[in-house]
Amino acid sequence: MKLIFITIALLAIGVAGIAIKLWAKKDGKFAGTCASQNPHLNKDGEPCGYCGKLPDQCENK
Numbered sequence: 001m002k003l004i005f006i007t008i009a010l011l012a013i014g015v016a017g018i019a020i021k022l023w024a025k026k027d028g029k030f031a032g033t034c035a036s037q038n039p040h041l042n043k044d045g046e047p048c049g050y051c052g053k054l055p056d057q058c059e060n061k
Contacts, residue, residue: 047054
């Protein structure tokens with residue numbers, strides 16, 4: 001039973017953290033969600049698999 005309470009508390013802290021991040025961001029959007037912007041994930045400059053944009057075409061910089 002103690003493990004269930006600890007698990008619920010940790011999940012609640014995680015959800016609260018995401019909610020605070022969304023609340024604090026302008027227009028409630030996550031910044032840099034396009035995978036093509038991450039140089040560790042996209043070393044060859046390939047287009048994003050989700051939106052199809054190249055790294056220099058993404059509006060979130």
